[in-house]
Amino acid sequence: MTDHYETLGVARDAGQDEIKKAYRRLARELHPDVNPSADAAERFKDVTHAYDVLGDPQSRAEYDRGPSLGGGAFGFGDIFEQFFGGGRSAGPRSRRQPGQDSLLRVDLELADVVFGVHRELRVQTAVLCETCDGACTAPGTSEERCTMCGGSGHVQRQVRSLLGNVVTTQPCAVCQGFGSVIPQPCPTCAGHGRMRAERTIPVDIPAGVDTGLRIQLPGQGEVGEAGGPAGTLYLEVNVRHHDVFSRAGDDLLGTLEVSMPDAALGARATVEGIDGPVDVEVRAGTQSGDVITIDDRGVTRLRGAGRGDLKLGVQVVTPSRIDRRTEELLRELRERTKAPAPHLAAFKQGLFAKMRDRLRL
Ligand SMILES: [Zn+2]
Ligand SMILES: [Zn+2]
Incomplete structure (x- = not known):
């Protein structure tokens, strides 16, 4: 031996x-x-x-x-x-191995999710080797059966x-x-069949997505060894805070400040919604805490058709700096309307209070 x-x-x-x-x-x-x-x-x-x-x-x-x-x-x-x-x-x-999944965070503005948005995402990823197309062999050469194990x-x-x-x-x-050997590996990918590259991936982000939601893009992840099938790219949605509007499901919430005379007399106004001007009607006798609902001006529903509503919680603004003449008018108003003295009423946990809480988040 x-x-x-x-x-x-x-x-x-x-x-x-x-x-x-x-x-x-x-x-x-x-x-x-x-x-x-x-x-x-x-x-x-x-x-x-x-x-x-x-x-x-x-x-x-x-x-x-x-x-x-x-x-x-x-x-x-x-x-x-x-x-x-x-x-x-x-x-x-097999040399071919399935590619890895990858995860990418996408920051969106609230306005982007009202109707959905198109994005060109740039990702660092593994792509098919452009020289050998995943074959791993140098151009003009090929894999050969391994003579040691007969394949x-x-x-x-x-x-x-x-x-x-x-x-x-x-x-x-x-x-x-593997049962085969590569006598001359591809010089571009060193015989791996894939290479690192920056890709631009066009994505149509659907309307109605919200923070934390993951969008799956099968086949847009990393290409595997020897050109194996690409994994899934997951997009994790993050919707940025908006200065004016808050979101509750498919509805958008906002606060409408109304002057005391307008609240009493009623008024019409045009305000800037998330997607353009919105006509608002304040009815005569409107109170703080009333909610004005404007149909179909919220977020487009992710599943199903239509849009949520825009809900505006009214806050009546009392004049705080008044001149002598205004004071006289208000005193006269108090007498003419026989306004009651401040008094207790049943506690109200209205929608407006909930909306205010959300807006503070
Ligand atoms: Zn190659
Ligand atoms: Zn072998």
Whole structure:
């Protein structure tokens, strides 16, 4: 039986690094792809087997202890693992791997979500290699079947154990289990079939989305190894705070300040809504806390048709700086309307109060 150290041409006390280097040098020289002679193929198998044993510190230690029974080289657990463990799948594994999903935060203005908005998003991501189109090989070259494992991606190996010779199946070390080798990797992607790039992704963000909602864009995530199918790009929506309007579902909430005379006499006004001018009618006798609803001027509903409403909570503004003449008029008004003295009434937790709370957020 040949000595594994001799096969690799290293000393018995060589470090793991040295063993690895020796194996790589010999593999390059003897690999059936570069050296077609029968002798080389035979030596390549010996070298690979020697490296299988010495390349792993644990199996190397067992080898160093020799074939004596006292070493306890394999326990039952090991043997079971060898029999039933990984590496016994039917065929070679695929180079193509599905790409990763990615997540991107999108900041939107409230006005953007009223009708939806088109965005050109710039993302740093992995795209298909433009030189090899995911083939991983240099132009004009192609993958070749691995001659070590015959394309199966696995090699069988005999291991001596207390129970006699055990045949184990392991991923092929030459092709890493792919069943094929790439003699000349694509220079652009170094044989990965994909590359980093900045992409611009056009997205139509639908109306009605709200903070925290995730929009799924299947196939817009990262391209996988060897041009594998791209993952999903998730857009996480963040709607920025608006100075005037707050949102409650599909409705927009706002505060309408109305002067005391207008509240008493009634008035018409045009105010600036989220999407243009809105005509508002303040009825005579309007009170603080009344809500004026303008239909269909809220946010477009995400599901289903139509829009929510614009709801304006009225706040009556009392004049605070008055001249002598105004004071006289107000005193006269108090007498003419027989205005009651301040008095208690039932506590009101109206919609307006709730709206004020939301607006303070
Ligand atoms: Zn490439
Ligand atoms: Zn192989």
